[in-house]
Amino acid sequence: MxxxxxxxxxxxxxxxxxxxxxxxxxxxxxxxxxxxxxxxxxxxxxxxxxxxxxxxxxxxxxxxxxxxxxxxxxxxxxxxxxxxxxxxxxxxxxxxxxxxxxxxxYQIDTPQRGFSIRFNNILDMRMDLSKTKSALNILKTYSFEELNNIFYKYGEFKNPQIISRKILLNRKFINTTFDLVKLFNKNIKFLSRLFQALRIEVNDxxxxxxxxxxxxxxxxxxxxxxxxxxxxxxxxxxxxxxxxxxxxxxxxxxxxxxxxxxxxxxxxxxxxxxxxxxxxxxxxxxxxxxxxxxxx
Ligand SMILES: C[S@@+](CC[C@H](N)C(=O)[O-])C[C@H]1O[C@@H](n2cnc3c(N)ncnc32)[C@H](O)[C@@H]1O
Missing domain, CATH: 3.40.50.150 (Vaccinia Virus protein VP39)
Incomplete structure (x- = not known):
């Protein structure tokens, strides 16, 4: 086993x-x-x-x-x-x-699940693959207020507007985990909170x-x-x-x-x-x- x-x-x-x-x-x-x-x-x-x-x-x-x-x-x-x-x-x-x-x-270490900043893959993050909402959906469709809300509540970012604005301006070019990592070009702590906020929202x-x-x-x-x-x-x-x-x-x-x-x-x-x-x-x-x- x-x-x-x-x-x-x-x-x-x-x-x-x-x-x-x-x-x-x-x-x-x-x-x-x-x-x-x-x-x-x-x-x-x-x-x-x-x-x-x-x-x-x-x-x-x-x-x-x-x-x-x-x-x-x-x-x-x-x-x-x-x-x-x-x-x-x-x-x-x-x-x-x-x-x-x-x-x-197992979920984090499977690249195609899109949970980890270590692998370049589509931003998925669904635990239940029968659901339709992925992290990519959120990044492509959420409004400024909706993005602020998840980064504030689930990432505990004090200034979520800066993050949401950057996403809105670049959302056309975001598809993979590495696109997001490169867009922010920040330390692991920041990126982990960003990924955490998205994951919590995807899986409610x-x-x-x-x-x-x-x-x-x-x-x-x-x-x-x-x-x-x-x-x-x-x-x-x-x-x-x-x-x-x-x-x-x-x-x-x-x-x-x-x-x-x-x-x-x-x-x-x-x-x-x-x-x-x-x-x-x-x-x-x-x-x-x-x-x-x-x-x-
Ligand atoms: C930290 S792992 C559990 C590991 C497990 N205790 C072990 O020893 O192998 C969390 C697991 O819970 C599942 N999970 C998370 N939230 C869930 C939910 N709301 N309902 C059912 N399963 C959930 C995930 O899919 C994942 O497989």
Whole structure:
């Protein structure tokens, strides 16, 4: 079996997520199945793993054929409907849900997917290849305001207008990753944020994460755990606020007696970073933050 992606924070996820080896678990971002394989190793013959990935190729290339896993080629924003429609009606019966956000090494390292500044290819960046909106579409068709909005929100650029203007003036000549790299001729940090903003918009990543978190809260059974690995501050902020308050707006709500109405245990809300050793052997782990919580 060829592995395309080295799983990040693997032992930490397994240690904190799996507290009942006979339980039902969900891996919302199957990728190359690194976390999924370890979950399967840990759970018993009675346990189950439901896995999702919106990328058709991730599923085809890394498929695990065994009775305890059900793989869905679907976006995790539909998690509730899919679990509800499944013949065992899995809602409120799930012991743990994990998500390892963003793209896999397989996706970044496949030049024709257009995710990486390292290869010259059409600016695609779709995780789900059945969708029509690519990064190139955005660069060719978005208005000045729309471009400003994504570079400000998803790239956290303070002056997005400079970037948007340059794109509008040169959009006829932009087709490939290297066209964009050459147009801006800036350092890696700038380019990574530019590519990140486009990728988030192409895959509607923040909205998908919001929808997923809200549903995950309801799907988990009492005492169930939720583990999310994020790779940038936009995602991590959202996860942190959600774990603290139980809602995606991050607003603390109290009952009449002043008790916090968050459905999550405060004392189980943990933040975990990769060790130096892991970062040394897997550069992708560098920006990873794992947050774990438990439903009351
Ligand atoms: C970081 S990789 C996961 C790697 C995996 N944990 C492993 O060990 O191989 C993220 C994967 O999640 C998928 N993905 C990202 N957002 C998704 C979404 N909203 N719904 C379903 N899959 C998603 C990507 O296609 C990618 O394959």
């Amino acid at each position: 060829k592995y395309f992606h080295k799983p990040v924070l693997l032992s930490e996820v397994i240690e904190h997520l799996i507290y009942d080896i006979h339980g039902i678990y969900v891996d919302s971002t199957f990728g190359s199945g690194g976390h999924a394989r370890s979950i399967l190793k840990k759970i018993s013959n009675k346990g189950k793993l439901i896995a999702f990935d919106q990328d058709q190729f991730s599923i085809i290339k890394n498929k695990i054929c065994e009775k305890r896993i059900i793989l869905f080629n679907a976006n995790f924003r539909k998690i509730k409907k899919i679990l509800k429609d499944s013949k065992n009606n899995l809602l409120n019966n799930v012991s743990g849900i994990m998500a390892d956000l963003g793209v896999s090494s 990543e923040i909205n998908a994460l919001k929808k997923f978190l809200k549903q995950a809260r309801n799907i988990l059974k009492q005492g169930g755990r939720l583990a999310i690995i994020s790779y940038h501050s936009l995602e991590d902020r959202l996860v942190k606020n959600f774990f603290k308050t139980g809602n995606i707006h991050g607003i603390l709500r109290y009952d009449k007696k002043g008790n916090n109405l968050s459905p999550f245990h405060k004392r189980y809300t943990k933040r975990i970073f990769p060790t130096k050793q892991e970062i040394y052997t897997n550069n992708r782990a560098k920006s990873a933050i794992l947050r774990i919580t438990q439903k009351i």
